[in-house]
Amino acid sequence: MILVNTDYVSGKELLTLGLVKGSVVWSKHLGKDILQAFKTLVGGELGSYTEMMNEARAMATKRMVSEAQAMGADAVVNVRYASSEVMQGAAEVVAYGTAVKFKN
Template structure:
């Protein structure tokens, strides 16, 4: 399956727009990450535990989006975007979305 952040895929023609496909996941922080984040907040710098958590969440959201595209018979997903938001004070949501298409 081809995934693209652009609205076109070089060398292919979009034959049919199927639907918008979405994948999301919500991850929560845990005490170990919160403790380390608090320490890091005092001295500055990257909080690697949170970076890893958000990377894992992004991969999961993309995997779920891909599964939905396969289910509707898509050959590709174009105009892919990612968004994040807070869900309460302890959780973050990652959303992956794009347009499922058939290619010629």
């Protein structure tokens, strides 16, 4: 599956299939959440939250790709990500784009 953040795939003519998306609400366990709260006192990267967001993006992307595959897509164009805090230490990540098929 080709994923691009442009509205085209170089050298291909596209047939639009429709919007696809994947979402996940992801959190870290309470122990890591407490440790990260202490880290905010001294500053620096909050590694557990960076890891959490990377895991959430990967899962959202996987779900978006599964939806596109179910539609028979060859690629997803205009891929975008959005995130929002659901509660302290938990975030929703949404991956979305347009599923397309290559014209022969």
